[in-house]
Amino acid sequence: MIVRIAQYPLQKRLLYGIAATAVILIAQQVLTVMAHGRLTFLLISASLPLVTVLFGAWSGVLLLSSGIAYGALWMYPVGTFAVPERSDQTVLMAYAVVGILLVAAGEQFAKVARRAGRAEAATQDAAVRLLQVERDARHRFDVALNSAGVPFFIVTPVVREGRIAELRWDYLNEAAAQLFNKAAGVVIGSSTFYVRPAGWDADLLLERLAPLAEGQGRDAFDVRVQGANGEQWFQVVAASLEGSVVAWFGDVTARVRAEQALAEADRRKDEFLATLAHELRNPLAPIRQVAEILEQPGLTEDRRKWCITLLRRQSAAMALLLDDLLDVSRITRGALTLRKEAVALKEVIDDAIETARPMLDAKGHEFVVKLPARPIHVEADRLRLAQVLANLLTNAAKYTPPGGRVELAVAADDGEIFISVADNGIGIEAEKLSAIFSMFSQVNPDHHRQGGLGIGLALSKSLIELHGGRLTASSRGKDKGSCFAVHLPANTRVMPPPVPPHAVPAVATSVDAHRILVVDDNVDAADAMTALLQLEGHEVRTVYSGEEAVDILTHYSPQVILLDLGLPGMSGLEVARQIRATPATKDVTLIAITGWGQPQDRARTAGAGFDFHFTKPVDVRQLSQAIEGAVAAP
Known part of the structure; x- marks a missing residue:
């Protein structure tokens, strides 16, 4: 005391x-x-x-x-x-x-x-310093684990009747706590059976971590989690710590998916090599047999012509296979360049149909083509774009049972140009849609019966992307048909190139009569154009201002409008925009008749919705061809 x-x-x-x-x-x-x-x-x-x-x-x-x-x-x-x-x-x-x-x-x-x-x-001071050291160490421990950004946790076993019955969360760093969508303090002390990261399997945690809590050692394993963000994979690295278990775990979804993709690519590569061998043997077999036939004596002229036809057909088939392979190689190396030009989309479609027609006819399909009333010209590589459409048509014919329906449709709006190829064939299962454009992918697993290397859609997708567009696929499921669509950006739409005068055939003496509206503030020019068109048999109305043009369209429905740009008051560009914005006249063929002919002038008329751009004085044969081509479009 x-x-x-x-x-x-x-x-x-x-x-x-x-x-x-x-x-x-x-x-x-x-x-x-x-x-x-x-x-x-x-x-x-x-x-x-x-x-x-x-x-x-x-x-x-x-x-x-x-x-x-x-x-x-x-x-x-x-x-x-x-x-x-x-x-x-x-x-x-x-x-x-x-x-x-x-x-x-x-x-x-x-x-x-x-x-x-x-x-x-001194004892009290030492105790205070020791407590401060412990607090500092814990703080440094928390800072180190939280700044690492890698989830870390410590679990402690709960033993009942001589065995580990459950695990309880003893520590979580911030990265681990975020996976719980709760504050870490709510998790600490809770059982892994009741509180755990979303999608994790409590039984798996107990099975893999309990042995470490009972003894010494370490373990590493992957955990597959099916959560709100889809399938995820985590790698857990755990070790014993004085009766508890410490563990790091990280998201390795990207690595697992890459491994799965490599395995899938390796599988597809093997299938591709087998398919390539099969596809090359198909034309080689008849070629070899024809060689034997040509060596036979007494060969008739008809038989010789048949052999030549067969050789050409089979060699062409081999050439197509090799071309596809070379195209894929060039695209992969970035060596494929497009030769873009202003081309009528209808001509590209005609080229594609010509290529796919034998397959469509051979299977007896009903083939329907739906084109817009107004012709569409695009800046594209005609050969490559036709190659894509031909591939889509061939696939539709190939994977549609005989007597089916294949439809090619074209539509356009302010945002894009849309070309679709739809069929009522075997369809595509939902789980396969995401991989349909992958290299060596087959629409039908029975690819040896259907033929093809499985590179056509991948090649087509790459070609469309080189044009600045995209290729999409949709299907309602197995045996419910499919639809492949080419989306080209609106800026690929251009004015048609001027027709060389010597390349235009003479105007036919007999033409179909069409309803035409002539709009020009130059009365003489307007009347002369009206007289010329009437001589050709057309029904022609004439107005001399933009306001009159808009007014007459309320009670007169022309098929073609010849529109001057330099109108007083409402300009020809404003009239064109109003015409395109009106549902009743949005599909009418608009032809600009103007003295302005620079590239920027053509760009302005294209942006306003004109289909053709002619500079004064107009070549009558070119104008007649434009009128006939526009109105003849379905």
Whole structure:
């Protein structure tokens, strides 16, 4: 107790000292009255060690001296410091000796108290520093694990009946806590059976981590998770830690998918090589047989012509296979370049139909072509675009049972030009749609019966993308047909190139009559054009301003409008835009008749919706051909 009091601050020690002295003085006064003061001073000796410990040796000596004087004053004769009696002298001497010993003992107590106080203070300071070190270490641990960005957790086993029954989350860093969609504090202490990342299998965690909690070691395994974002893969690396399990885990979905893609590509490569061998053997077999036939004596002329026809057909088939392979190689190396030109989309479609016609006819399909009323010209590689459409038509014919229906349709709007090839054939299952444009992919698994290398759609997709467009596929499912669509951006649409004068045939003496509207503020020019068109048998109306043109269209429905650009008031471009914006006239053939013929002028008319752009003076044969071609379009 004295040691503890000695460690108190000075103010508190003074309070204890004054209180102890007061108690002693009161007791002493009581004894003085009762015993006439004799030996009552001895009570002071009880406080000597305490006073010495609290205030030092000098205070003990002072208190001892006060006690001796106090005792002498109350010994006989009372009131004087003289002590004549030997017995009293002995008592005072004994008191002095004992008091000195008590002061000395108090001084030793004080030293012990000071050492104990310093030791306790040092212990407390060490405990505070140790606690701070622990906090700093935990903080650095949290910062290191959270800044790593890799999910990390610690789980602790719960043992029931001698075996691990479940695991509880003991620690999560921020990256791991985010996978729970909860605050980490809610997860900590929860069972992995009830709280875990979305899609994770609690039984798998227990099966793989429980052995590590029971012993020493480490383990690494992959976890497949089917969550809201689709299939994901995580790699977990776990190790034992004093009865618990620590584990890192990372998202390896990209790696797993890459491995799956490599395996799928390897499988397709093997299938492609087998298919290539099959496809090459098909034409080689008849070629070899024809060679044997040509060596036979007495070969008739008809048989010889038949052999030549067969050789040409089979060699052409081999050439197509090799061309596809070379095209794929050039696209892969970025060596394929397009030879773009302004070409009528109808001509491209005719080329494609010519290529696919034998296949369509051989299977007896109903073939339907739907083209817009207005002709469309695009800037494209005619050969490559026709190659894509021919491939789509051939595929539709190939994968549609005999007597089916194949439809090719063209549409256009302000955003894109849309060319679709639809059929009512075998269709495409939903899970195969995403891979239909992959290299060596087959629409039908029974590719040896259907033929083909499985590169046609991949090649077609790449060719369309080189044009700045995209190729899409859709199907309602197995045996419900499919639809492949080419989407070309609207900026590929261009004005048709001028027809060379010498290449245009003479105007036919007999032409179909068409309804034509002539709009020109030059009255003579408008009337002359009207007279010429009427001589050719057309029904012609004439107006001399843009406003009149818009007004007459409310009650007159022309098939062709010849429109001057430099009109007073409403310009020809404004009239054209209003015509295209009106449903009743949006498909009418618009022909610009203007004195402006620069490339930027043609771009402006194309943007306003004109189908043709002729500069004054107009070549009559070119104009007649444009009118006949436009109106003849289905």
